[in-house]
Amino acid sequence: MMRVALRNLWQHKLRTSLTILAVLLGVAMISGTYVLTDQLRSGFEDIYQSAYKNIDVVVAPKPAFGESFEAGMETLPDSLVAKVEAVEGVTTVNPSLSALGVLVIDGEALQTMGSPTLFFNAAPTELDSVTYYAGSKPDQSGEIAVNRDAAEANDLSVGDEVAVGTQNGAVPVRISGLFDFGSEGASLGGSILVVGTTEDLRDWFDLQGVVSAIEVKGEGTDADALAARIRAAIDYPQATVKTGAVSAAEQTQAVGDALDSVLTPALLAFGGVAVLVGAFIIFNTFSITVAQRQREFAMLRTLGATRRQVLGTVVAEALVIGVGASVAGLFAGLGVAMGMNSLFKAVGADIPVGGLEMAPRTIIIGLAVGIGITLVSALVPAIRATRVPPVAALQEGAALPPSALSRYVPYFGGLLAALGIGLLVLGLLSQGSVTDRLLQMAIGGVLIFFAVATVAKYVVRPVARVLGWPVDRVDGSAGRLARENSMRNPARTAATAAALMIGLAVVVFVAVFTAGFKSSFVDAVDEMAKGDLIVRTQSGGMMTALPESAGEAIRRVPTVESVSGIAFQQVQVEGGATGAIIGIEPSDMKRQWEYRWLDGGSDALLDELGSDTAVVEEQFALDHKLAVGDTVSVLARSGKTADFQIVGKYRDPNLFAGLTVSTAGWDRLFAQRDAVFYLLSVEPGASVTATQKGVAAAMGSYPQAIVETKAEYIDSIVKQLNQFLYMLYALLAVSVIISLFGIVNTLILTVYERTREIGMLRAIGASRSQIRRMIRYESVITAIMGGVLGIVLGTAFAYIVTTQLGAQGISFTVPPVQLVICLIVAIVVGVLAAVLPARRAAKTDILAAIHYE
Amino acid sequence: MSDSSTTHQTRTGDEPAAPDPLDTDSVVVTRSLTKIYGSGDAAVKALRGVDVAIGRGQLTAIMGPSGSGKSTLMHIMAGLDRPTHGTVTVDGIEITGLKERDLTQLRRDKIGFIFQSFNLLPMLNAQENIVLPLTISGTPVDKSWFERLIGIVRLEDRLSHKPSELSGGQQQRVAVARSLVGRPAVLFADEPTGNLDSRRGEEVLQLLRQSVDEFGQTIIMVTHDAHAASISDRVLFLKDGMIVHDHGSMASDDIYDVIRSLEGVCPADANGDGDARSLAAVLCAPETAAAEVVGAAAGGSDGDGPGRAER
Ligand SMILES: Nc1ncnc2c1ncn2[C@@H]1O[C@H](COP(=O)(O)OP(=O)(O)OP(=O)(O)O)[C@@H](O)[C@H]1O
Numbered sequence A: 001m002m003r004v005a006l007r008n009l010w011q012h013k014l015r016t017s018l019t020i021l022a023v024l025l026g027v028a029m030i031s032g033t034y035v036l037t038d039q040l041r042s043g044f045e046d047i048y049q050s051a052y053k054n055i056d057v058v059v060a061p062k063p064a065f066g067e068s069f070e071a072g073m074e075t076l077p078d079s080l081v082a083k084v085e086a087v088e089g090v091t092t093v094n095p096s097l098s099a100l101g102v103l104v105i106d107g108e109a110l111q112t113m114g115s116p117t118l119f120f121n122a123a124p125t126e127l128d129s130v131t132y133y134a135g136s137k138p139d140q141s142g143e144i145a146v147n148r149d150a151a152e153a154n155d156l157s158v159g160d161e162v163a164v165g166t167q168n169g170a171v172p173v174r175i176s177g178l179f180d181f182g183s184e185g186a187s188l189g190g191s192i193l194v195v196g197t198t199e200d201l202r203d204w205f206d207l208q209g210v211v212s213a214i215e216v217k218g219e220g221t222d223a224d225a226l227a228a229r230i231r232a233a234i235d236y237p238q239a240t241v242k243t244g245a246v247s248a249a250e251q252t253q254a255v256g257d258a259l260d261s262v263l264t265p266a267l268l269a270f271g272g273v274a275v276l277v278g279a280f281i282i283f284n285t286f287s288i289t290v291a292q293r294q295r296e297f298a299m300l301r302t303l304g305a306t307r308r309q310v311l312g313t314v315v316a317e318a319l320v321i322g323v324g325a326s327v328a329g330l331f332a333g334l335g336v337a338m339g340m341n342s343l344f345k346a347v348g349a350d351i352p353v354g355g356l357e358m359a360p361r362t363i364i365i366g367l368a369v370g371i372g373i374t375l376v377s378a379l380v381p382a383i384r385a386t387r388v389p390p391v392a393a394l395q396e397g398a399a400l401p402p403s404a405l406s407r408y409v410p411y412f413g414g415l416l417a418a419l420g421i422g423l424l425v426l427g428l429l430s431q432g433s434v435t436d437r438l439l440q441m442a443i444g445g446v447l448i449f450f451a452v453a454t455v456a457k458y459v460v461r462p463v464a465r466v467l468g469w470p471v472d473r474v475d476g477s478a479g480r481l482a483r484e485n486s487m488r489n490p491a492r493t494a495a496t497a498a499a500l501m502i503g504l505a506v507v508v509f510v511a512v513f514t515a516g517f518k519s520s521f522v523d524a525v526d527e528m529a530k531g532d533l534i535v536r537t538q539s540g541g542m543m544t545a546l547p548e549s550a551g552e553a554i555r556r557v558p559t560v561e562s563v564s565g566i567a568f569q570q571v572q573v574e575g576g577a578t579g580a581i582i583g584i585e586p587s588d589m590k591r592q593w594e595y596r597w598l599d600g601g602s603d604a605l606l607d608e609l610g611s612d613t614a615v616v617e618e619q620f621a622l623d624h625k626l627a628v629g630d631t632v633s634v635l636a637r638s639g640k641t642a643d644f645q646i647v648g649k650y651r652d653p654n655l656f657a658g659l660t661v662s663t664a665g666w667d668r669l670f671a672q673r674d675a676v677f678y679l680l681s682v683e684p685g686a687s688v689t690a691t692q693k694g695v696a697a698a699m700g701s702y703p704q705a706i707v708e709t710k711a712e713y714i715d716s717i718v719k720q721l722n723q724f725l726y727m728l729y730a731l732l733a734v735s736v737i738i739s740l741f742g743i744v745n746t747l748i749l750t751v752y753e754r755t756r757e758i759g760m761l762r763a764i765g766a767s768r769s770q771i772r773r774m775i776r777y778e779s780v781i782t783a784i785m786g787g788v789l790g791i792v793l794g795t796a797f798a799y800i801v802t803t804q805l806g807a808q809g810i811s812f813t814v815p816p817v818q819l820v821i822c823l824i825v826a827i828v829v830g831v832l833a834a835v836l837p838a839r840r841a842a843k844t845d846i847l848a849a850i851h852y853e
Numbered sequence B: 001m002s003d004s005s006t007t008h009q010t011r012t013g014d015e016p017a018a019p020d021p022l023d024t025d026s027v028v029v030t031r032s033l034t035k036i037y038g039s040g041d042a043a044v045k046a047l048r049g050v051d052v053a054i055g056r057g058q059l060t061a062i063m064g065p066s067g068s069g070k071s072t073l074m075h076i077m078a079g080l081d082r083p084t085h086g087t088v089t090v091d092g093i094e095i096t097g098l099k100e101r102d103l104t105q106l107r108r109d110k111i112g113f114i115f116q117s118f119n120l121l122p123m124l125n126a127q128e129n130i131v132l133p134l135t136i137s138g139t140p141v142d143k144s145w146f147e148r149l150i151g152i153v154r155l156e157d158r159l160s161h162k163p164s165e166l167s168g169g170q171q172q173r174v175a176v177a178r179s180l181v182g183r184p185a186v187l188f189a190d191e192p193t194g195n196l197d198s199r200r201g202e203e204v205l206q207l208l209r210q211s212v213d214e215f216g217q218t219i220i221m222v223t224h225d226a227h228a229a230s231i232s233d234r235v236l237f238l239k240d241g242m243i244v245h246d247h248g249s250m251a252s253d254d255i256y257d258v259i260r261s262l263e264g265v266c267p268a269d270a271n272g273d274g275d276a277r278s279l280a281a282v283l284c285a286p287e288t289a290a291a292e293v294v295g296a297a298a299g300g301s302d303g304d305g306p307g308r309a310e311r
């Protein structure tokens, strides 16, 4: 039976390769995901291994909550250094200083595309983790060294005069050396490393009297014992004392966990969509070929083949396809990993990567998914093949007996839909973990896809009638025939359209969802920001916040009327989950921000904000079960705690979602009041443009600062969102391409099936181009059907999700342009899919129609 | 149809025309048609120099043993296949050198087909199937012509039925109507009754006869059925790719005898006095005499009507 299967596959090479391709791409995305995340993990592992390679023991600040690697720049008192030096067996100590800053070349802050620019002090040679390949380590004030990637990307060489952006403004420096970090070939992503002298680091980043960590080199080999001795000697509970090896392992582990909890599942989801689309194509292709080979199966049965043997031939074919596609998919996965990595780079997420590797886990999962999905999808058609009665060999066009279950299909579809919607809503409303909820929603979505696919065949006729109407009008006979053809086998048309529907539904969901986010964000900024200008930092994050001195500089610009700095930090709320805390100067903020007060609140509440009162955003209150009048206790990473009485509530899910306290309250928790934003208004009558220029000039020593008008700010946020969106589209494009292969496959099989008919049409006067158009229209009608179903379904998903998440700042907004583009994409898919089958059909030998069998 | 007027010409007579391409009374004229399939040792000479002129307004039957080249000849005359040598003229147009596009145009304007298996489109109803050639060429339907046609094929009350709801005979009548709807200069039919029982077959044959008699339709029909050939105005017999007998209207029995002789079964009494009978005797002669036979056959057909056969 295997031989029959192989012969059959070989005879229909094109169909076989398209079917293989449909599975291959899904497998490639899944294995690519694993390859990429393994690469990232090994990239980070390499970085941590290198960083700790010469360090026996490290004493680091222990953040009050959260992982140390995600913590801000916590410090230890300088006094611990002497204690560590005194410990027996310690030979060298580096009072390590690190900080986030900016490298400035020709007055321009280097854009790192989301990666940090990390400053640290030059360590004693015994403890140094970097290797200088040009020049030497900085040994006097005003000297720095940078890593190879940064040097090469920016054409830097020893002796160049550049500047560094620090806590205290820009400082001119000279490059004394260039170094390598980590093993060869490893990428740090886009990160920039800057080494300066210890004294410079202290000055630049206000690190007097503190250290970021204490790195220790000891005698002998027993690092554990040394660590224990140091721990005992310093007796400082806010510090952790670990061996270098443990630190490296722990930090690698932490990064790995972060990847596994966010990036891996997100990318797997895209792979999952691709696999799902592939499954539909397998199912459809096998269904059609089984129908076409009825006589062959019946003949085998008359020759004495058992049902099992017939099942065997079809399953054997599926197995061959599954194995071939999975193996090829694994290799393609390497390419996909590289593709995804460059995609990340293109949208500004440059992440450190190691070399390509194919872990056994990747191979096992790739093979299991590819072979499994092919076999499962081919099973129903294979079973159908066994139901071909031997007598069918003698009858022309004998129809398969309908399955006893077939009349329950609509109910089954309904049940699936109900289940799917149930899971979707459950996922939205339940209180479980985010991953659980997302999984529930995803399974719900998949069930709904299946439900729509099972019942879609009932709407094929009416929909095709409507969709076919224009082509019928425009192109008489070819259009007419295409329209009729697409209604001939509704189940087939439905399954073909469903494959495209899935990809497009997800695209539309993403489009509608982000449109909702965008519009509510834009509306929020537009309505609430009263000021004229916004000063923010390049990365937009807390990493390179602007110090208070920057605020002073802004205030000194003559035409600036009022300035309000806004500080952000993460705190632990009531010993549980973390949340944002926002520090404002109430009297300034009142002039800059139009709060949307709830429960009868008003701006008067801002005047009440003292050192122990706070106002709270609605969602934050909901998440932490807080009401006006309650007292909330928060813990900063530094270990400081503070209680605040909540005096009011406002709605602002997009920008200032968190607990808002006054500067007096802020100072109880944090030593510094670095702002992420400065909102400012211009004096009446003064030119906004001129003021913007003035502020930009005043920010000269804060190269990380960006001065924008409200409109420009909205613009850049929208741009960032769009970039992210394009990345998602690129990942989803794979699914759409797979469904294109599905349409090609169906059309090729259909053309083959209708050889006689097409020959007859040619004989009675249809031109080649008419035949081509007929096939093309049928393809386009099918594709539009998939497109319309996808758009409706995707919009419905987005509607359900956004209405449930309304309070989290996402409104339901239909982006008409995107939807039209989706429809156009569907049409293009239809046209492209038809190229090859149409050419085949046009080549049909007319004599074939006349030759009797 | 641009030149449908030609089909309205009345019949000029029963005599088969000489193979002259310029003869306006001939719709299809072939000149030394040769068709060789394959090459070298495997070459099959399906046609070996066929010269024939098909008279306008005549029903011409092509007969011959299996593999004698009937279908090949018909396909080449219809422009579905190209000859190895020789030329074909259809309604004054030399078709052997035409490009694909012009061939399509030719099929639209001048040629109709009836297939053995009816080849209707299952998703269209009878009416839509009938007017399909016009739909394809974008020609408006001539209402009165259409009414007349469906009256003749007796499908008035079946027009909205799908092929699956029609009997085999009805389906073939739809196919006949479809082939006539564009008033082609010539209608080709390859074993049009091959898939029908004798009664349904007879109905279809009567339809063909009627279209010749009433509209002056030219029909070329390949058939194995002596009865089908007997209603024709002219019967051509092919053997080994050559026309070995060309005769005016013949009775079934005569036809039957010729067939038998062609298949190598010589009549018991080879010395009969009928034209056809004597011809049959000649045909039983060795292959080498084939050329003379053709000459004799052409001469023999010049008589006024078919020879009487002995029973
Ligand atoms: N495509 C082809 N390739 C090779 N040989 C062919 C091809 N078509 C026909 N032939 C050969 O040409 C010869 C004539 O075939 P043709 O189909 O014209 O015969 P026919 O008279 O129609 O026979 P039948 O009555 O069986 O239909 C036969 O020997 C046949 O084998």
Ligand SMILES: [Mg+2]
Pocket: B070, B071, B072
């Ligand atoms: Mg034949």
